[in-house]
Amino acid sequence: MAKLVQFDRLGGPEVLTLRDVESRAPGAGEVRIRVDAIGLNRAEIMYREGAYFYQPVFPSTLGYEAAGVVEATGEGVTDLAEGDLVAVVPAFLQTEYGTYGESVVLPASAVVPRPANVDATTAAAVWMAYTTAYGPLVESGRVRPGDHVLITAASSSVGLAAIQIARHIGAIPIATTRGAGKKQRLLDAGAADVIVTDDEDLPARIEEITGGEGVRLAFDPIAGPGVETIAQGIAPGGHLVVYGALDPRTTPLPNAQSFPALNSSTYTLFEITSDPERLRRAVAFVNAGLASGSFTPVVDKTFDLADIAEAHRYMEANGQVGKIVVTVTHDDTTS
Template sequence: MKAVLMTEAGEAEVLQLQEVPDPTIEKDTEILVRLHAAGINPIDTKLRGRGTFYPDKMPAILGCDGAGVVEAVGDAVQRFQVGDEVYFCCGGLGAKLGNYAQKAVVDEHFVAKKPASLNFAEAAAAPLVLITAWEALYERGRLEPREKTLIHAGAGGVGHVAIQLAKLKGADVCTTVSSEEKAEFVRELGADQVIFYKETDFVQATLDWTGGEGVDLAFDTIGGETFYKTFPAVRVYGDVVTILEPDPAYINWKTARSRNLRISFELMLTPMLQGLVEAQQHQAEILEQCATWIDEGSLKIRLSKTFPLVEAAAAHKMLEAGSVTGKIALVID
């Protein structure tokens, strides 16, 4: 099969389309998927630039997100049959082959039926961001109906899904954006309050929106100084969830401590990295519920751009350039 190999850590040019052996089913609960698309995520560009989690297993095939058609099943597979359309987040971290390829082998318990209303590229763009936003808001942040939440970068890959999941929970949403075009986009998703962070102090704007009290939950998808600046925008005894590792250059926990904030970290890759089977099964259940909402029309995935598999390097460059609205994906012939 054809696959994009990461030959070494470095710039986007280290991604090269090559011919590699087809993956084969080795466990009786695995399925072979003929991939039609793969999602592009920031973790892909980070691993390409700095090296994978498993540097002794090079070259690597990146890509955690995939969507395609089941081509073969193991003897014990019960949930899928040949011809089923599926989507999933599995592999691509360096130990297991990723989805920048024509085929992938995945355990059936980590896979969900593809939303019928999405094409393969849209479906492949969805899993990692759906799981991340779900876990951050519902599980780490314990978001409840009628609560107020601040979601940073609401027009981004994780952010645009988080807005919708928060609204599905019955919460009020405030979000930060950089342009009027993105503001229009997040309003269409249901955002109640939009803050242009380049022109406005988002902390003061959030306090004004909440009558000076602060939001119940803040979801940080940016990191760096933004993470620490967010603390005073959260109510006393409120929650802050971040998907980034705090930058020691900005460490100042005084405000968080004085407000008794609960700080949580969200890394949806943990189950894969630590081999937590039940947690991976739970993530597949999240995808199943999200597929229902997508097909009902209450949850949308914005796919801004697609690239053919051979242009994976160009896709990485676009993502690293920043300001992508929604997601981008690779289309696989």
């Protein structure tokens, strides 16, 4: 038996229940891992509420990220073995698999080795954030050394990862935050400049920072009408990449009569994680950065698995800078 978080109806954090369930053997192409830490994501809140792009099948578990140790492998799995230190990449549907538990079965294609010098809490904070930022900043080839990159809602785990990746490839990250309270923390995290959107005019500040050139790429999880303001700060021929929908209002396509010509697109990390070759490159890139110390995930706060509902409430309060991680204690802990 192992503890697993499940829910039977849509709703707030209170619907999450920690239950004892029977552990199962992994099937063909699957592995079972003992979970030591779980990374939380807003996608899981949306999934729990019924606002995600697919609906739960009850009773449902949830969770995209974790780190731990391989307990068993299924038929056909040859690149992972019992005892391997691993992390979990978001590369599956939560209707089929989840990471919120003490011991979970996952597709082997979503389980990757982690560097020996990276502990479980750090590894659980990596893959959603860094893979999401890797796609538009690295895999696409759109960002070059010396380019300015606008990173909105930059205090999120993805935003902080994007700052580090931009710095790593020689680009110049400009971060935004609504209030001044997070400005210094974003500067400390590596942002070249921080624009406080409640107090400052975004296009004007971008023009000032870039010397009138604009940003080569804007990386935005908010969407909604605000993209029209962002578009005013993008260089001609630059890119607006929307990777989230924090603003539920309709997102307009920037008007070519009002702004310089630009390329506008949506993006999800599944473009990387569902393609084996792209995922191989992403894993190599991120693990190299972790091993060298260039990438250091920011963990805002940790919770125990028994406090999973409280961890979701904390995320919903929107006060964190970086990742929220849930740790799992085992009687025979070795991680």
